[in-house]
Amino acid sequence: MKQNPSVFPExxxxxxxxxxxxxxxxxxWHWQHFFFQGALPGPLQREDQPLYSLFSLFYRHGGDAVSLFFSLSGFIxxxxxSQGLAQREISGKQFFMERFSRxxxxxxxxxxxxxxxxxxxxxHTGNAFVYPFNDAWHALLNVFLAPAWGLEQGWSxxxxxxxxxxxxxxxxxxFLLWRYSPAPLLLSALLIAVSLWVFPAQYKISLGVFGFFCGGLGYIAADWLLRRFDVRWVAAGLVLACGAGWWWWCGDDAAQSPLVRFAVLFPLTIVAVAACHPWLQPLAxxxxxxxxISFAAYLLHFPLQIVAAxxxxxxxxxxAVFYQPWSLLLFFAVLIGSxxxxxxxxxxxxxxxxxxxxGGHNKVAAMAR
Structure with missing residues (x-):
């Protein structure tokens, strides 16, 4: 596939x-599921969760990592x-079948x-584990990958x-933006503005839209900077900006809005990590x-939680056993192994x-796995 040479490795x-x-x-974040009573949160002792002092950030804010996923997807x-679609070097069938297969x-x-x-x-219990809408309608939505399109009655x-x-x-x-629009970057910015305006209404979709396109524009900004300036200066500047952003978020109540993390800090973190790749690659x-294994871990952890419960x-x-450190370590060992x-x-x-x-593009598919 012919594309403009990237500033990043494959x-x-x-x-x-x-x-x-x-x-x-x-x-x-979902460790709290073990203490639900049916679909309702139970009497969770948050700070008594296993190894809380080590993983308190994840216990308190781990749910926000989904927005980080969206930004990562946009960047990638x-x-x-983007260029392959714009230049008609990837067909719609190839693009969507690669995504389908993934x-x-x-x-x-x-x-x-x-x-x-x-x-x-x-x-055994008389109620569902955490997510209660497990009927035929919601099964149909899940089969067609539509459980978060606004057609659902709740979590399923x-x-x-x-x-x-x-x-x-x-x-x-x-796909539509890069295949058919004459101004995909301008429309990406417009989609971010619209999603921020409607948030938190339809928050699932709006969360995905501004996370994804903020991550995508973050890539465009990183590419522009790295083509024009020394990578060491770009990386240093982005790391400083990222550090300052997280310091501000941790220390200023006004910065606690989730939009600050989702629309600014997460994309900035991804861009900073990507720009530092020459130094991070050996360890990473x-x-x-x-x-x-991230996709498997993400989709397997809930069924494993049902089994554990x-x-x-x-x-x-x-x-109460799920307050014990050994239960956390055992669960993660089983999850990572599976x-x-x-x-x-x-x-x-x-x-x-x-x-x-x-007939998918194996090289590009492998790079985007």
């Missing part, structure tokens, strides 16, 4: 590592796909697993998949496997099979 291992950390942050898609097989597998596990859980089945549902809309918008390469109720002295197995035994083989059958 793979940014530091962003892979960042994506993996974000996925695990969501798992910490603008980097890898997200749908595991989404469908975990949806079916949760549907079965929720039936078992409801039979594998609840974390809501962000995957929003990503599908973002893929479509991104060693932990980039966290990025490889059932086992605790039957064989252990109730949910995610590695899923990635290499299921995700990759199925992706390769679908892409071979549909």
């Amino acid at each position: 793979r940014l291992y530091a962003l892979d590592a960042l994506r993996g950390i974000a996925a695990l942050a969501v798992v910490f 898609f603008f980097w890898l796909f 997200i749908y097989p595991l989404h469908l597998l975990t949806f079916l697993a949760v549907a079965l596990l929720q039936k078992i859980y409801s039979a 089945f594998n609840g974390p998949a809501w962000s995957i549902s929003v990503e599908v809309l973002l893929y479509a918008g991104f 390469r060693r932990v980039s496997w966290l990025g490889d 059932l086992l605790a109720d039957k064989f252990l002295p109730g949910r 995610s590695l197995l899923c990635h290499y035994v299921f995700e990759r083989p199925v992706q390769r099979w679908i892409r071979r059958r549909t």
Whole structure:
């Protein structure tokens, strides 16, 4: 595929590592699921959660990592796909089949697993585990990747998949923007403004839109700077700006608005990490496997939580066990192990099979995994 030479290498291992950390942050945020009473939050002792002093940031703000995912997606898609779409070097079929092969097989597998596990859980407890709308209508929405398009009555089945549902809309918008619009950057800025204006109404979609396109424009800004100035000065400036932004967020109540993190700090962090790739790559390469398994960890952690809750109720002295550090360590060990197995035994083989059958761009697909 012919594109303008990128200022970045073919793979940014530091962003892979960042994506993996974000996925695990969501798992910490969802640790509270173990203390729900049906679909309602239970009497959670937040600071008594296991190893809270080490992971308090994730326990308190791990849910925000979903917005970091959106910004990462925007940065990566603008980097890898924008010029290819604009120059008609990637067809619509190739683009969407590569995305389909990446997200749908595991989404469908975990949806079916949760549907079965929720039936078992409801039979034992009389209610669903956390997400209550597990009926035929919401099953249909999940099968068609639409549980977060405003058609739903509430949270259903594998609840974390809501962000995957929003990503599908973002893929479509991104494709249309770069394939057919004469001014994709201007329209990206307009979409950010509109999404900020409507937030928090339709917050799932608006969250995805401004996160994705802020990340995309962040890539455009980084590319512009790195083509014109020495990488050391650009990296230093971005790191200082990023550090100042996080310091301001931590110390100023006015900066606590989620929009500050989602629209400014997260994209700025991604751009700073990407600009520092010459220094981060050697270390990041060693932990980039966290990025490889991030999608599996994100979709597998909720069904594993149902299994853990059932086992605790039957064989252990109730949910209080989830305040114990060993339960956290054991859960993460099982999650990471199963995610590695899923990635290499299921995700990759199925992706390769679908892409071979549909003639996808294997190189670009691999870079965007």
